[in-house]
Amino acid sequence: MAIPGTDELQLLHEQICQAVGDVKRIQILYALHDQPRHVSALADLLEMSQPTVSRHLAVLRERALVVAERNGAAVVYRLADSRLIDVLNLMRQLLRDTLERRANMMS
Amino acid sequence: MAIPGTDELQLLHEQICQAVGDVKRIQILYALHDQPRHVSALADLLEMSQPTVSRHLAVLRERALVVAERNGAAVVYRLADSRLIDVLNLMRQLLRDTLERRANMMS
DNA sequence: TAGATGTATACAGATATGCGAATAGGTGGA
Protein backbone atom coordinates (compact mmCIF):
# COMPACT_ATOMS: atom_id res chain seq x y z
CA MET A 1 0.00 0.00 0.00
CA ALA A 2 1.33 3.37 -1.02
CA ILE A 3 2.32 5.99 1.50
CA PRO A 4 0.03 9.05 1.41
CA GLY A 5 1.56 12.23 0.03
CA THR A 6 3.25 14.76 2.24
CA ASP A 7 0.68 17.44 1.51
CA GLU A 8 -2.24 15.30 2.57
CA LEU A 9 -0.50 14.25 5.77
CA GLN A 10 0.32 17.87 6.47
CA LEU A 11 -3.36 18.73 6.15
CA LEU A 12 -4.32 15.74 8.27
CA HIS A 13 -1.99 16.95 10.95
CA GLU A 14 -3.12 20.56 10.92
CA GLN A 15 -6.83 19.92 10.64
CA ILE A 16 -7.45 16.82 12.71
CA CYS A 17 -4.49 15.56 14.70
CA GLN A 18 -3.59 18.93 16.10
CA ALA A 19 -7.20 19.50 17.07
CA VAL A 20 -7.25 16.39 19.24
CA GLY A 21 -3.77 17.18 20.49
CA ASP A 22 -4.97 18.67 23.74
CA VAL A 23 -6.73 16.88 26.59
CA LYS A 24 -9.14 19.70 27.20
CA ARG A 25 -10.26 19.70 23.59
CA ILE A 26 -10.87 15.96 23.79
CA GLN A 27 -13.00 16.52 26.87
CA ILE A 28 -14.92 19.23 25.06
CA LEU A 29 -15.53 16.97 22.08
CA TYR A 30 -16.96 14.21 24.26
CA ALA A 31 -19.08 16.70 26.18
CA LEU A 32 -20.50 18.01 22.89
CA HIS A 33 -21.11 14.50 21.67
CA ASP A 34 -23.17 13.88 24.79
CA GLN A 35 -25.25 16.89 23.82
CA PRO A 36 -24.86 20.38 22.33
CA ARG A 37 -23.87 22.90 24.99
CA HIS A 38 -23.06 26.56 25.23
CA VAL A 39 -19.71 27.92 26.29
CA SER A 40 -20.30 28.57 29.96
CA ALA A 41 -22.10 25.24 30.38
CA LEU A 42 -18.96 23.55 29.09
CA ALA A 43 -16.83 25.68 31.39
CA ASP A 44 -18.92 24.66 34.41
CA LEU A 45 -19.10 21.00 33.45
CA LEU A 46 -15.41 20.60 32.69
CA GLU A 47 -14.13 23.03 35.31
CA MET A 48 -12.29 25.24 32.88
CA SER A 49 -12.25 29.01 32.69
CA GLN A 50 -14.54 30.62 30.14
CA PRO A 51 -11.67 32.04 28.04
CA THR A 52 -9.98 28.65 27.98
CA VAL A 53 -13.13 26.96 26.72
CA SER A 54 -13.71 29.69 24.18
CA ARG A 55 -10.21 29.46 22.79
CA HIS A 56 -10.40 25.69 22.46
CA LEU A 57 -13.75 25.98 20.74
CA ALA A 58 -12.22 28.48 18.34
CA VAL A 59 -9.55 25.94 17.42
CA LEU A 60 -12.20 23.31 16.72
CA ARG A 61 -14.43 25.78 14.92
CA GLU A 62 -11.67 26.97 12.59
CA ARG A 63 -11.25 23.35 11.53
CA ALA A 64 -15.01 22.93 11.08
CA LEU A 65 -15.05 20.11 13.63
CA VAL A 66 -17.71 21.86 15.68
CA VAL A 67 -20.53 24.16 14.64
CA ALA A 68 -21.57 27.26 16.53
CA GLU A 69 -25.10 28.57 16.64
CA ARG A 70 -26.07 31.70 18.48
CA ASN A 71 -29.00 31.44 20.84
CA GLY A 72 -29.65 34.85 22.30
CA ALA A 73 -26.57 35.97 24.15
CA ALA A 74 -25.32 32.42 24.37
CA VAL A 75 -23.57 30.41 21.65
CA VAL A 76 -24.44 26.74 21.43
CA TYR A 77 -21.82 24.40 20.03
CA ARG A 78 -22.33 20.95 18.59
CA LEU A 79 -20.16 18.36 16.88
CA ALA A 80 -20.03 18.75 13.12
CA ASP A 81 -19.45 15.04 12.52
CA SER A 82 -19.78 12.34 15.13
CA ARG A 83 -17.19 10.23 13.35
CA LEU A 84 -14.64 12.28 15.22
CA ILE A 85 -15.87 10.45 18.31
CA ASP A 86 -15.55 7.18 16.43
CA VAL A 87 -11.92 8.05 15.82
CA LEU A 88 -11.37 8.82 19.49
CA ASN A 89 -13.13 5.66 20.58
CA LEU A 90 -11.03 3.59 18.21
CA MET A 91 -7.98 5.19 19.77
CA ARG A 92 -9.26 4.29 23.21
CA GLN A 93 -9.65 0.67 22.21
CA LEU A 94 -6.17 0.70 20.74
CA LEU A 95 -4.88 2.25 23.93
CA ARG A 96 -6.45 -0.45 26.08
CA ASP A 97 -4.93 -3.22 23.99
CA THR A 98 -1.58 -1.50 23.79
CA LEU A 99 -1.38 -1.04 27.55
CA GLU A 100 -2.32 -4.66 28.03
CA ARG A 101 0.29 -5.83 25.57
CA ARG A 102 2.89 -3.67 27.24
CA ALA A 103 1.92 -5.04 30.66
CA ASN A 104 2.32 -8.60 29.41
CA MET A 105 5.80 -7.85 28.10
CA MET A 106 6.84 -6.64 31.53
CA SER A 107 5.75 -9.83 33.29
CA MET B 1 -23.62 8.35 26.41
CA ALA B 2 -21.40 9.13 29.37
CA ILE B 3 -18.30 11.24 29.01
CA PRO B 4 -15.09 9.24 29.57
CA GLY B 5 -13.22 9.99 32.76
CA THR B 6 -10.49 12.58 32.88
CA ASP B 7 -7.80 10.02 33.69
CA GLU B 8 -8.57 7.88 30.67
CA LEU B 9 -8.62 10.90 28.37
CA GLN B 10 -5.32 12.03 29.84
CA LEU B 11 -3.84 8.64 29.01
CA LEU B 12 -5.38 8.74 25.55
CA HIS B 13 -3.78 12.07 24.94
CA GLU B 14 -0.33 11.12 26.21
CA GLN B 15 -0.13 7.68 24.63
CA ILE B 16 -1.90 8.05 21.31
CA CYS B 17 -2.91 11.58 20.35
CA GLN B 18 0.44 13.09 21.18
CA ALA B 19 2.18 10.34 19.22
CA VAL B 20 0.32 11.25 16.04
CA GLY B 21 0.70 14.95 16.84
CA ASP B 22 3.62 15.44 14.49
CA VAL B 23 3.62 15.18 10.71
CA LYS B 24 6.93 13.38 10.56
CA ARG B 25 5.72 10.72 12.97
CA ILE B 26 2.64 10.20 10.81
CA GLN B 27 4.88 9.77 7.78
CA ILE B 28 6.99 7.27 9.70
CA LEU B 29 3.92 5.29 10.73
CA TYR B 30 2.71 5.01 7.14
CA ALA B 31 6.18 4.06 5.95
CA LEU B 32 6.34 1.31 8.55
CA HIS B 33 2.87 0.12 7.63
CA ASP B 34 4.07 -0.22 4.07
CA GLN B 35 6.82 -2.49 5.38
CA PRO B 36 9.23 -2.77 8.31
CA ARG B 37 12.28 -0.62 7.81
CA HIS B 38 15.43 0.27 9.64
CA VAL B 39 16.29 3.75 10.82
CA SER B 40 18.48 4.97 8.01
CA ALA B 41 16.12 3.52 5.39
CA LEU B 42 13.39 5.68 6.92
CA ALA B 43 15.71 8.66 6.97
CA ASP B 44 16.50 8.22 3.28
CA LEU B 45 12.91 7.55 2.23
CA LEU B 46 11.40 10.44 4.16
CA GLU B 47 14.31 12.84 3.76
CA MET B 48 14.87 13.38 7.44
CA SER B 49 18.13 13.37 9.36
CA GLN B 50 19.04 10.19 11.18
CA PRO B 51 18.78 11.76 14.68
CA THR B 52 15.37 13.16 13.81
CA VAL B 53 14.08 9.76 12.74
CA SER B 54 15.61 8.11 15.78
CA ARG B 55 14.02 10.58 18.17
CA HIS B 56 10.59 10.18 16.59
CA LEU B 57 10.94 6.41 16.72
CA ALA B 58 11.82 6.68 20.40
CA VAL B 59 8.56 8.56 21.00
CA LEU B 60 6.59 5.84 19.23
CA ARG B 61 8.57 3.06 20.92
CA GLU B 62 8.01 4.43 24.42
CA ARG B 63 4.29 4.24 23.74
CA ALA B 64 4.62 0.72 22.36
CA LEU B 65 3.17 1.79 19.03
CA VAL B 66 6.16 0.46 17.14
CA VAL B 67 8.44 -2.48 17.89
CA ALA B 68 12.20 -2.48 17.42
CA GLU B 69 14.21 -5.52 16.50
CA ARG B 70 17.94 -5.49 16.10
CA ASN B 71 19.31 -6.96 12.91
CA GLY B 72 23.07 -6.81 13.03
CA ALA B 73 24.13 -3.22 13.37
CA ALA B 74 20.77 -2.04 12.10
CA VAL B 75 17.51 -1.80 14.03
CA VAL B 76 14.37 -2.72 12.16
CA TYR B 77 11.13 -1.10 13.25
CA ARG B 78 7.61 -2.27 12.56
CA LEU B 79 4.11 -1.21 13.57
CA ALA B 80 2.92 -2.84 16.77
CA ASP B 81 -0.74 -2.68 15.75
CA SER B 82 -1.99 -1.82 12.28
CA ARG B 83 -5.18 -0.39 13.77
CA LEU B 84 -3.20 2.79 14.29
CA ILE B 85 -3.28 3.11 10.51
CA ASP B 86 -7.02 2.45 10.59
CA VAL B 87 -7.32 5.40 12.95
CA LEU B 88 -5.29 7.62 10.64
CA ASN B 89 -7.24 6.50 7.59
CA LEU B 90 -10.50 7.20 9.34
CA MET B 91 -9.18 10.67 10.10
CA ARG B 92 -8.27 11.13 6.45
CA GLN B 93 -11.79 10.25 5.40
CA LEU B 94 -13.17 12.62 7.98
CA LEU B 95 -10.81 15.29 6.73
CA ARG B 96 -11.95 14.86 3.14
CA ASP B 97 -15.60 15.17 4.10
CA THR B 98 -14.95 18.08 6.41
CA LEU B 99 -13.06 20.01 3.76
CA GLU B 100 -15.85 19.34 1.30
CA ARG B 101 -18.51 20.47 3.73
CA ARG B 102 -16.51 23.59 4.48
CA ALA B 103 -16.09 24.31 0.76
CA ASN B 104 -19.84 23.98 0.22
CA MET B 105 -20.52 26.45 3.00
CA MET B 106 -18.33 29.01 1.30
CA SER B 107 -20.19 28.80 -2.01
C1' DT C 1 -29.72 53.67 25.96
C1' DA C 2 -27.81 51.67 30.26
C1' DG C 3 -26.79 47.62 32.58
C1' DA C 4 -26.42 42.62 32.93
C1' DT C 5 -25.03 38.49 30.91
C1' DG C 6 -22.47 35.67 27.76
C1' DT C 7 -18.63 35.14 24.49
C1' DA C 8 -14.29 36.27 22.05
C1' DT C 9 -9.78 38.17 21.90
C1' DA C 10 -5.16 40.48 23.21
C1' DC C 11 -1.21 40.25 25.95
C1' DA C 12 2.56 38.37 28.56
C1' DG C 13 4.65 34.63 30.78
C1' DA C 14 5.44 29.68 31.35
C1' DT C 15 5.93 25.19 29.39
C1' DA C 16 6.53 21.89 25.79
C1' DT C 17 8.27 20.30 21.53
C1' DG C 18 11.27 19.86 17.56
C1' DC C 19 15.62 20.43 15.23
C1' DG C 20 20.74 20.61 13.91
C1' DA C 21 25.18 19.59 15.43
C1' DA C 22 28.04 16.95 18.07
C1' DT C 23 28.89 12.86 20.40
C1' DA C 24 28.19 8.52 22.77
C1' DG C 25 26.85 3.63 22.33
C1' DG C 26 26.40 -0.76 19.96
C1' DT C 27 27.63 -4.24 16.29
C1' DG C 28 30.26 -6.85 12.96
C1' DG C 29 34.26 -7.54 9.98
C1' DA C 30 39.30 -7.27 9.05
Added chain:
DNA sequence: TCCACCTATTCGCATATCTGTATACATCTA
Protein backbone atom coordinates in the same frame (compact mmCIF):
# COMPACT_ATOMS: atom_id res chain seq x y z
C1' DT D 1 41.54 -4.97 18.92
C1' DC D 2 40.79 -1.38 15.49
C1' DC D 3 37.74 0.47 12.36
C1' DA D 4 33.58 1.35 9.79
C1' DC D 5 28.83 1.61 10.07
C1' DC D 6 24.39 2.18 12.24
C1' DT D 7 21.66 3.99 15.99
C1' DA D 8 20.71 6.65 20.28
C1' DT D 9 21.31 10.58 23.12
C1' DT D 10 22.78 15.24 24.71
C1' DC D 11 22.91 20.21 24.29
C1' DG D 12 21.43 24.70 22.97
C1' DC D 13 18.25 27.25 20.54
C1' DA D 14 14.05 28.42 18.07
C1' DT D 15 9.23 27.93 17.79
C1' DA D 16 4.66 26.68 19.13
C1' DT D 17 1.03 26.12 22.42
C1' DC D 18 -1.50 26.93 26.60
C1' DT D 19 -3.12 29.73 30.39
C1' DG D 20 -4.77 33.67 33.51
C1' DT D 21 -5.89 38.35 33.51
C1' DA D 22 -7.92 41.98 31.51
C1' DT D 23 -10.76 43.72 28.17
C1' DA D 24 -13.43 44.15 23.93
C1' DC D 25 -17.61 42.60 21.59
C1' DA D 26 -22.46 40.89 21.26
C1' DT D 27 -27.15 40.29 22.88
C1' DC D 28 -31.08 40.90 25.67
C1' DT D 29 -34.00 43.41 28.92
C1' DA D 30 -35.77 47.17 31.34
